[in-house]
Amino acid sequence: xxxxxxxxxxxxxxxxxxxxxxxxxxxxxxxxxxxxxxxxxxxxxxxxxxxxxxxxxxxxxxxxxxxxxxxxxxxxxxxxxxxxxxxxxxxxxxxxxxxxxxxxxxxxxxxxxxxxxxxxxxxxxxxxxxxxxxxxxxxxxxxxxxxxxxxxxxxxxxxxxxxxxxxxxxxxxxxxxxxxxxxxxxxxxxxxxxxxxxxxxxxxxxxxxxxxxxxxxxxxxxxxxxxxxxxxxxxxx
Numbered sequence: 001x002x003x004x005x006x007x008x009x010x011x012x013x014x015x016x017x018x019x020x021x022x023x024x025x026x027x028x029x030x031x032x033x034x035x036x037x038x039x040x041x042x043x044x045x046x047x048x049x050x051x052x053x054x055x056x057x058x059x060x061x062x063x064x065x066x067x068x069x070x071x072x073x074x075x076x077x078x079x080x081x082x083x084x085x086x087x088x089x090x091x092x093x094x095x096x097x098x099x100x101x102x103x104x105x106x107x108x109x110x111x112x113x114x115x116x117x118x119x120x121x122x123x124x125x126x127x128x129x130x131x132x133x134x135x136x137x138x139x140x141x142x143x144x145x146x147x148x149x150x151x152x153x154x155x156x157x158x159x160x161x162x163x164x165x166x167x168x169x170x171x172x173x174x175x176x177x178x179x180x181x182x183x184x185x186x187x188x189x190x191x192x193x194x195x196x197x198x199x200x201x202x203x204x205x206x207x208x209x210x211x212x213x214x215x216x217x218x219x220x221x222x223x224x225x226x227x228x229x230x231x232x233x234x235x236x237x
Contacts, residue, residue: 085156088149090208095148096157100201102141103164106134107172107194114176123180131173138169157204160197167194 054062089096113130117123142165149155167190175187 082156085154086208086211088154089156089204090211092148092155093205093208095144096155096161096201096205096208099141099145099161100198100205102137103161103168104198106138106168109134110168110172110176114180117180124177127173127177127180131169134173135169138165141165157201160201164194164197 110127110130114123114127117126120126142162145158145161145165149158152158171186171190172194175190178184179187
């Protein structure tokens with residue numbers, strides 16, 4: 001019985017002690033930390049997008065400025081190329097004139113032969129024989145042309161000489177023979193081509209003659225000869 005009373009007293013004492021303590025405050029939840037802001041890398045500038053933001057007048061001004069700059073550059077490059085070609089052809093002027101003279105003479109020889117054989121039954125065969133006699137001389141002129149400009153691209157009319165010589169060796173005699181047989185179309189076509197080439201060569205050579213470019217590209221001027229009769233200053237005191 002005493003043990004029961006003792007346990008009861010201990011229980012009452014513990015209950016009174018618990019009531020006397022202040023209630024425990026609940027622990028607040030930890031504050032949520034905000035994530036660090038993500039810094040995006042700067043985007044590359046888009047010229048097209050920038051242009052799109054410009055007004056119509058501004059875009060037109062930019063386009064016009066670029067167009068004028070391109071045209072100016074193209075003109076400068078064309079002038080430089082023309083000067084280079086003109087200087088080379090002036091240094092080879094005698095060769096050009098000789099080639100052009102040969103081409104005109106050969107064409108006249110073939111034309112005269114075709115005229116003299118007109119209406120004859122063997123005109124085509126005779127023209128072929130005359131053309132064969134001319135080919136050797138034409139090939140010799142072609143060698144002169146290649147020697148003048150071995151690498152090509154230095155003369156403004158080198159291609160015109162080459163086309164003309166080839167036509168005189170092959171297409172022109174064949175066209176004359178076809179015309180003698182009644183077909184005039186090939187002759188009209190090849191004559192038109194030759195006339196165009198000759199006209200271009202003549203105009204260019206006239207321009208070259210009148211130009212003030214140096215005769216030889218990069219050639220040094222000859223030294224002036226010493227005047228006779230004047231003593232040298234080296235031995236003077």
